[in-house]
Amino acid sequence: MDVLISNHIDHSALRSHPWTKMQTDDESVYMDFKQHPNLIRTALEDLIPYKKWDFVEQFYTLIEWINSQDCLLESNDCTFNAIEDNSDKQYAYAKKCSARLMILFRDIPENCQEKSITWLLEKLQSLIAASKPKFKAGAIGLSLSPTCYLALGDTPDTGGMGHQLTLNFFAYGKNERRCYENMKEILIVAEQSLKRINKSIQLGELDKLYTLSN
Known part of the structure; x- marks a missing residue:
């Protein structure tokens, strides 16, 4: 599957974790799905109008797993953008839809380590x-x-400055049904890949980065 890497980091768009509410939408507030997994299927308002489509169930499943006790990662934000005309010339389809998921290490200091x-x-x-x-x-x-x-602190000199990883999902198709079918396939790949990463962390692959450097 195509994977696109953006090397541009927009330092003007500094986020916090946990965040309080979006500047563009006062009704959007941070929810800790680790503590409140029962809210996942009701709080993600972008997905509710599309519940009849299979990709929504796949999205819920991914978010439920990543915030479960079985995972060493967690999510911070999630959005979905419904079908629209496609202007991305590299994909020769009439329609597209997109979504976003932001993730981080559950061990918070790890997110402030560039190597990690x-x-x-x-x-x-x-x-x-x-x-x-x-x-x-x-x-x-x-x-x-x-x-x-x-x-960890709220200023650059207190050790709390780091990053989180943003996953943007882009699905294309000749019509609405095909777009949403392809979105499901993309979300399946994302979940499978993140589960393999979780296993690698459990097996100590991340820790070895620091063992080898000492």
Whole structure:
């Protein structure tokens, strides 16, 4: 599957974790789905109008797993943009839809270690690129988002400055049904890849980065 990497980091769009509410939408507030998994299927308002489509169930499943006790990652934000005319010339389809998921290490200090966050991005890139190589109706974009981790301090000199990883999902098709079918395929690849990363963390692959450097 195509994976797109953005090397541009927009430092003007500094986020915090946890965040309070969106500047553009006072009704959107941060919810800790680790503590309140029962809210996932009711609080993600972008998805509710599309519940009849299978990709929504797949999205719920991904978010439920990543915030479960079985995972060493967690999510911070999630959005979905419904079908629209496609202007992306590299994908020759009439329609597209998109979504976003922001993730981070559950061990908060890890997100402030450049070596760790780079490992997460590069590992995920490799796994996605190796998945479904014949699939040409979508892509996953990866980028780093500057983040202030409030549990560690709220200024640059307190150790709380780091990143989180943003996954942007792009699905294409000749009509609405095909778009949403392809979005489901993309979300399946994302979940499978993140589960493999979780297993790698459990097996100590991330810790070895620091063992080898000592």
